[in-house]
Amino acid sequence: MEYKIHFAPLQGYTDNVYREAHAQVFGGVEFYYTPFVRLEKGGFRNKELRDILPSGSGCCRVVPQLIAATPEEFRQIAALFYANGYRRADINLGCPFPMQARLHRGAGILPFIGEAEALLNTVEEFPQIQFSVKLRLGWETVDESWVLLSVLNRLPLEHITLHPRLGVQQYKGSVDMDGFTAFYQACKHPLFYNGDIETLEDIRDITSQFPLLKGIMSGRGLLAHPWLAVEYEKGKELSAVERKEMLETFHARLLTGYQERLEGGEHQVLAKLKTVWDYLLPEADKKLRKKILKSNILDVYCQSVKELFRAYPFIG
Known part of the structure; x- marks a missing residue:
């Protein structure tokens, strides 16, 4: 069976520039999900409106994601997606961040079954x-x-994605594979x-353990x-040379994309690029990573990135 890979959304990371650059250079992803769109004071944030604008490149298949506490919030966001040409959308019932959870959004709505069902x-x-x-x-x-x-099973859904942690865990602790197995067996x-x-x-282990899965969604791993x-x-690992060349091209496209779309000048571009290193290449030499993160001039940052890429695959 051929399993699909979907790219999970992460607020502050998987924006339109990142998604397009990843699709153009790496690929292998069936759908990219936008960070969730929500209502604030009855309206939408300009940042989120810009992020869901359809891409002109056409290389990146995007599914917008909504987070809501009430049917009325849901209706407004879904109508926005439809008006922007989307015919697929994802509903976020998994966000563990307290700021959203206390509003009964994301995973915060799960204890309130009546509210979740109405939504x-x-x-x-x-x-x-x-x-x-x-x-x-x-x-x-x-x-x-x-x-x-039981509510999910009777609704006309394209698919369900389950992250087998509790909201209170955020991203800490272990995944609950017993909980996932029970859900897997009963999900229609x-x-x-x-x-x-x-x-x-990891992908091979999960798909062999659960052969009826439709696929895998990865965020932090990707x-x-x-x-x-x-x-x-x-079906195989890329060589170190292939990975390095792709990384260099990928970073160059991120740089160009943020320079074109961010209006705050060099410091805003630099700040945005630095966030990429919150996750990228965690096995890289700590001194090289620190040099990148301490850069306060874009040219110095770019030179530090080149130095780190030259050292790939970081075998000491």
Whole structure:
């Protein structure tokens, strides 16, 4: 069976510049998901509106993601997506960040089954959009997703993505594979696995353990090693030379993209590029990474990045 790889959204990282550069250089991803769009004070943030604008390149297949607490919020965001030409959308029931959770958004809505059901039922008001759902096992207990599963099973969903952690864990601790197995066995929709996918072997292990999966969603793993999906597609690891050349091209496109789209000048571009290194190449030499992060001039930063790439694959 051929499994699909989807790129999970991460706020502050997987914006349109990043998605397009990744698709152009690495690929191997069926769909890229936007960071969630939400309502604030009854309106949308300009940053999020810009991020969901359709790309002119056409190389990046994008699914916008919404996060909402009420059916009315859902309706406004779904209508926005439709007006921008999208016919697919993802519903975020997995965000663990307290700022959203306390508003009963993301994983924060999972303990409130009545609210979650009312929100999800809004799917049926938009038959022109294919919806998927991304969720966690619960906020505090796995029972929360189990109770909600009967609602999910009766709705016309494209697929479900499950991250087998609780919201209170955020990204700490271990994934709950027993919880995932129970959900997998009872879920009537195509299911994606998400959580701690960092290597080609991780993908193979999960897909062999759960052969009825539709595929894998990876976020932090692809941010760390952006060649992961294409290696899975090819069925083998790329050589160190191939990875290095792709990394250099990828970074060059990020630089150009942010220079073209950010209006705050060199310092804003530099700040944005530095965020990439929160995840990228965690195995790189710490001194080389520190030199990049301490750069306060774009030219110095670029030279430091070249130095790090020259040292790849970081074998001491």
